[in-house]
Amino acid sequence: MLEHDLLSALFPALPLAAGEAEFHAPSIEEFFPPVVLFEGTPFELNRIMIIRLIVTFAIVLFFYLGTRRMRLVPTRFQSVVELGLQFVRVNIAEDLLGKKDGQRFLPLITTIFFLVLGMNITGIIPPFNIAGTSVIGIPLLLAIVVWFAFVYAGLRKSPGKFLRNTLFPPGVPWYFYVIVTPIEFVSTFILRPVTLTLRLTMNMIVGHLLLVLFFSATSFFLYEWQDAGLMRLFSVGTFAFGFAFTLFEIFVAFLQAYVFALLTAVYIQLSLAEEH
Template identity: 50%
Template sequence: MPAVTRSCGTADDSENALSSLAMIVPFATGDGGGFHAPTIGDIFPGPVLFDGTVFEINRLQIVRFIAAAALIVIFVIAARRATLVPGRFQNVVEMILDFVRVNVAEEILGKEKAPKFVALLTTMFCAILMFNLMGIVPGLNVAATALIGLPLMLAAWTYVSYLSAGVRELGLGGFLKNSLFPPGVPPFLYVLLTPVEFLQVFVIRPATLALRLMANMVSGHLMLALCFSATQYFIFEAVPAMKGFGALTFAGGFIFTLFEVFVATLQAYIFVILTAVYINLSVSKEH
């Protein structure tokens, strides 16, 4: 976002900080240009490195690299510093691991089947949570799941997991029969029910997982961008009578930041809950 030239260094620093919070796109313009609200097109970043090559990297990919590196570092440190009497950092990590194991895997799959899928569900939850939280990190300001590519990859991971789990447990024929021909239904209804079940198992489940995750993170990102870019506009661009509105939009941005933390955590939880449910449906002989 272009900075407005000021004679005072303090004003420059404040404006640059707000620009970082607002994103890197020009929502508010000077010279009477007025305020321009963020649009969905602003989510698609241009290339940053290796422009025009097969190795082209954009800003969102850099955010994903940072999130993945941060997640690896956190768990490496937690593993190397693990003690019999855990400290605060170890307690937080163990609380997350126990939450997924007990409240997701064992609760949905049962204690007998849960150990087979705990690693999958835990990795998925922690990765999605970290990717989502990038949207509130100053200087990054965009969730790594805000473009459909990563949510689609995660949904494909779930897709392969519940299909392979069902085939291993029931065999290919048993899995297809169990999924497409639910028991207790009059045979003549299968003409209508089986195509619906096919779409649900093989198309709707992965599609809704990806779209739900992306849509929630995009909407949260746009709300934060709107609030903080409006704050910059009111404070540095608007006429004096309107500068007071900058305090309101900044407060709104702070509230939406807290709400975005909640949404980021909730979406990670919903994703792994549905993954566990789909796996359970696949390995259950009747449902």
């Protein structure tokens, strides 16, 4: 509740009145839509939850249709699916983990990449217009999965060395471990999932608020402000900025998916490093 009140204070309605017209800037309420299905039950769904379910179903359907009848000479659709899978395999998994470990963790890294990408891209797709990753649930869940994969990979390879070298880095004088070990513990086992979560969530929140701001301002100048006069010309600028940021959000959707998957591979690679 405190978080909700704080964010509401940061994004209040802005009165820019002309007659009875009033411009309302986007607020944090955008990320707390009302329940639309199964209200009052443990399975209640709001708009963002429905978007997440649709994206998950769409991803499963996409890969099912693209891989159910693989051909030696691929169709266009099969080529698109293979191109996406090859991108993750070559440029993320095998590039960082090598062929053996890359193949081993490829299902996890591929799932994370396409799930984050799908959830991100809904922020610019009508009628969704909000990213499934703009609320902390999905980013946090994925960050926890990555954390477990990182710990599992290290413990599976060499339990003793993994924990010892992570918490007690070699080459450090023993009397410094009083300071170094707590710092290593916090940075490795706490800050990594936190930063993964916040990086993705904050990017999607800011992108959504900017798009709503520009396109709401365009609508305000054109249709809601009755006595706008020459001020209507501002709608050209706000629409241009909105269009430019829409293209930028497409880039950010891909970039954040790539970064999340890349960091997943980096963390796993660190846990498998020889010094562990």
